[in-house]
Amino acid sequence: MRKVIRNTVLGVVLALCSALLLLAPSTSAEAAEPTQDEINAFIASLNPVAPPCDIVYKFSDGETYEVTPAIAMTLMKTNADGSFYIDPTTNYYALDYDKCAAVVGALAIQHSKKSTSNSVDFVTHDGETIHYDGISYSGWTVDTQNETLWLMNAIMTFYNGEHEMTYKMGGYVEVDISDQHAWYYDDNGNVVWDSDVVTGNTSRGNGTTLGYWTITKYMTTNTTLVGENYASPVSYWMPFKGNSEGLHDATWRSSFGGQIYKTSGSHGCVNLPYAKAKSLYSLVHVGTPVIVHQ
Known part of the structure; x- marks a missing residue:
């Protein structure tokens, strides 16, 4: 559709250019054909039609x-004088990434996803x-970069229809019992921390x-973990099952990972x-998800 509109506009422009030049006074016997530079200059003086998009976000x-087309126009690049920038390769408007990203970011904040008793x-x-x-x-975040690119493509391909933003989990910890390893993923899903671990002693039923x-809420520093027949001072206590199981430093251990947990593991931490x-x-902070699996 966009190509058809552009070709139609160019056809009208060429006809107008030719007509104007034919009507203009000429010292030669024949009117000169318009040059490509003259055509380009004339096109630049025109405002193409707004993209006929109608995108409805549902939250x-x-x-x-x-x-709407009117809102889409507010997201276009502009020149220093405030006029719309026209891409010379397409003879059409060009979207401003930063403006589109600002809209997506604002929508993400205003309509943050919250799940209650959900899955x-x-x-x-x-x-x-x-x-x-x-x-x-309640830690869902919007994939801002991909959502911005989606919006830009939807506008420039004249999308008409509904759209639901893509949400992803925010920062979280993953603990893999079988691999005896843990990872922390940031809001963008990137691994920014990982470590070998020793989990609960499965041979004693303390997995x-x-x-x-x-x-x-019991997350704290410099505390002593007390249980049946043990009292272990730790510097960093990050509990995830009440105040009974959590992640913490274990300075009494010299090695981590492997099969240690099967016979010489912890009491569950x-x-x-x-x-x-x-x-x-x-x-991490209070509320950070911790997913324990094997």
Whole structure:
């Protein structure tokens, strides 16, 4: 459709240019044909039609937001004098990425996704999907970059229809019992921390509890973990199952990972090297999801 509109406009422009030049006084016997530069200059003086898009965003809170042709025009690049920039390769408007990203960002803030007693599909580090029901989670974030690119493409291809933003989980911790390894993913889904671990001793029935958890209000530093027949001072305590199981430093251990957990594991916690526990503590907060699987 865009190509048809552009070709129609060019046809009209060529006809006008020829007509104007024929009507203009001429010292020669024949009117001169318009040059390409003259045609380009004339095209630049015209405003092409606005993109005939009609994009309706639908949000989980029931609200909607419509991107009309008029709104789309506010997202176009402009020249220093405030006039619309015309891309010389297409003879059409060009979208401003920053303006589009600002709209997407504002919509994401105004309509943040909150799930209450909902479900979460979690994708593990090796690509396995685990489904959790009955999850109350409010850490969803919008994939701003991809959503911005989607909006720009939708406007310039004259999309008419509805669209739901793509949300993703914010920062979270993944603990893989089988691999005896843990990862922390930032809001963009990038691994920014990882470590070998030692989880609960399975031979004594103290295996770390599987499931979807969140860091609890008992998160603290420089405390002593007390249980039946033990009292362990730790510097960084990040509990995820009440105040009974969590991630913490274990300075009494000299090695982590492998098969240690099967016969010499913890009482249920996820043991970490001191330096790893310290850096993880600076990344998580109360409410950060912790997914434990095997």
